[in-house]
Amino acid sequence: MSATLIIDYGLGNLQSVKRAFEECGAAAFISDDPRDVKTASHLVLPGVGSFRDGMEQLNQSGWTQAILREVLQEQIPLLGICLGMQLLGEVGYEGGETRGLGLIPGQVKKLEPESPETRIPHVGWNEVYPVEDAPLFADVADGTDFYFVHSYHFITKNRECIMSTTPYCGNFISAVMQQNVFGVQFHPEKSQKSGFRVIRNFLAIH
Amino acid sequence: MLKVRIIPTLLWKGPGLVKGVAFDSWRRVGTVLPAVKVYNLREVDELIILDITAGMENRPPDFESVAEFSQECFVPLTVGGGITSLSDIKNLLRSGADKVAINTAAFETPDLVDQAAHHFGSQCIVASLDAKAENGRYYCYSACGTRPTGKEVTHQAKEMEKRGAGEILITSIQQDGAMQGYDLNLIRCVSAAVSIPVIASGGAGCFEDFYQAVHAGGASALAAASMFHFTEQTPLGAKQYLQSKGIMVRNANMIPA
Numbered sequence: 001m002s003a004t005l006i007i008d009y010g011l012g013n014l015q016s017v018k019r020a021f022e023e024c025g026a027a028a029f030i031s032d033d034p035r036d037v038k039t040a041s042h043l044v045l046p047g048v049g050s051f052r053d054g055m056e057q058l059n060q061s062g063w064t065q066a067i068l069r070e071v072l073q074e075q076i077p078l079l080g081i082c083l084g085m086q087l088l089g090e091v092g093y094e095g096g097e098t099r100g101l102g103l104i105p106g107q108v109k110k111l112e113p114e115s116p117e118t119r120i121p122h123v124g125w126n127e128v129y130p131v132e133d134a135p136l137f138a139d140v141a142d143g144t145d146f147y148f149v150h151s152y153h154f155i156t157k158n159r160e161c162i163m164s165t166t167p168y169c170g171n172f173i174s175a176v177m178q179q180n181v182f183g184v185q186f187h188p189e190k191s192q193k194s195g196f197r198v199i200r201n202f203l204a205i206h
Numbered sequence: 207m208l209k210v211r212i213i214p215t216l217l218w219k220g221p222g223l224v225k226g227v228a229f230d231s232w233r234r235v236g237t238v239l240p241a242v243k244v245y246n247l248r249e250v251d252e253l254i255i256l257d258i259t260a261g262m263e264n265r266p267p268d269f270e271s272v273a274e275f276s277q278e279c280f281v282p283l284t285v286g287g288g289i290t291s292l293s294d295i296k297n298l299l300r301s302g303a304d305k306v307a308i309n310t311a312a313f314e315t316p317d318l319v320d321q322a323a324h325h326f327g328s329q330c331i332v333a334s335l336d337a338k339a340e341n342g343r344y345y346c347y348s349a350c351g352t353r354p355t356g357k358e359v360t361h362q363a364k365e366m367e368k369r370g371a372g373e374i375l376i377t378s379i380q381q382d383g384a385m386q387g388y389d390l391n392l393i394r395c396v397s398a399a400v401s402i403p404v405i406a407s408g409g410a411g412c413f414e415d416f417y418q419a420v421h422a423g424g425a426s427a428l429a430a431a432s433m434f435h436f437t438e439q440t441p442l443g444a445k446q447y448l449q450s451k452g453i454m455v456r457n458a459n460m461i462p463a
Contacts, residue, residue: 013304014300015300015301016276016279048304048326048327048330049325049326050324053324083327116401119426121328121372121373121403122208123426123427124210124403125209125251126208126209147252149282149305149372150329168207192249195280196280
């Protein structure tokens with residue numbers, strides 16, 4: 001049985017994510033019970049909100065342990081979206097220094113404007129440039145526009161964890177990966193056809 | 207490069223979709239759900255849906271209807287109208303809104319903006335300001351343009367930014383529905399006052415108005431309603447025009463010039 005579990009930890013645009021996964025052919029369900037990870041073939045960590053609030057909710061509800069166990073021991077594919085991608089990192093600075101899930105080496109810091117005209121948050125459609133053979137970007141052309149809405153970004157020294165970059169504030173990292181863990185800063189569920197392509201690519205990973 | 211967004215605005219009153227002139231004389235222009243479907247098919251960059259009677263009727267947002275609309279919407283959706291609490295925002299986000307627009311509550315209980323930004327992140331809080339020109343200055347009106355707040359618009363925009371709003375939706379009450387062009391001076395004042403993105407609204411009648419709002423007004427995004435409801439001009443046509451004038455739009459490479 002293959003089912004995509006969308007993690008409900010009190011934050012996030014859950015319905016949009018569920019609908020998009022269904023459109024892409026997944027049997028998707030939203031759950032606030034960490035025990036349900038046992039029934040899932042894929043995990044999605046959505047997210048709207050601040051890093052600190054997100055981690056507090058994950059820790060208090062028991063999701064942190066459940067996610068780490070399934071992802072590290074059972075090798076279940078996990079996709080973090082927006083804040084969900086940021087929470088994969090080791091530490092975040094939104095709302096005060098906070099330890100993240102630590103699934104991908106890196107930190108999450110505020111975007112720094114590159115000129116006085118640069119507006120933060122970074123809101124709207126912007127280009128994504130994947131690295132070669134990036135698993136989630138098969139059949140996605142270089143420079144395809146995806147929808148972003150965020151003020152913080154992922155920083156990593158591990159180049160092999162970078163899946164794509166986007167030209168804003170000096171090229172920030174717009175997608176990350178490590179083995180079965182993936183994160184996208186943009187919203188695939190709101191990026192129409194290109195976003196659905198990314199979701200289908202994720203669903204094809206087992 | 208970040209693209210300039212074209213955003214159809216849907217004003218929602220009771221069961222129907224309406225459009226007025228200067229926040230008055232509302233005309234019915236259909237129902238919300240089919241409009242959402244059409245705009246989704248047309249691949250607009252974003253949608254704004256404002257429930258214009260929730261506030262006046264002192265009722266919370268209609269979460270069920272929002273959930274229904276969002277089922278058909280695979281582009282970013284901003285929902286406004288009737289928001290007075292954190293739980294309203296939480297429920298809208300759970301119903302499928304990606305961002306919420308706060309207007310009246312930002313004047314009556316401004317702390318709500320701080321709390322909302324803190325809890326849900328600045329990126330999903332849009333401060334909606336409705337402004338009128340009076341004696342050479344612009345003043346904000348709340349409650350769907352009916353209540354003078356006495357707040358000067360750039361002052362209010364800065365305050366919203368400081369409190370954590372992630373975007374400003376600036377609407378000219380006098381230009382609204384007239385299709386005579388945005389109030390460029392108003393757009394310019396607001397976009398110069400803040401460093402968060404500014405969505406121009408109120409008055410777009412033709413593609414050149416869009417160009418001017420970006421070129422002369424400094425807008426990051428362009429909202430329009432009447433133009434899309436009452437004329438043959440489409441969001442796609444708007445993009446082709448902007449592209450021909452050197453302004454970057456989404457999927458520019460896929461749109462024949």
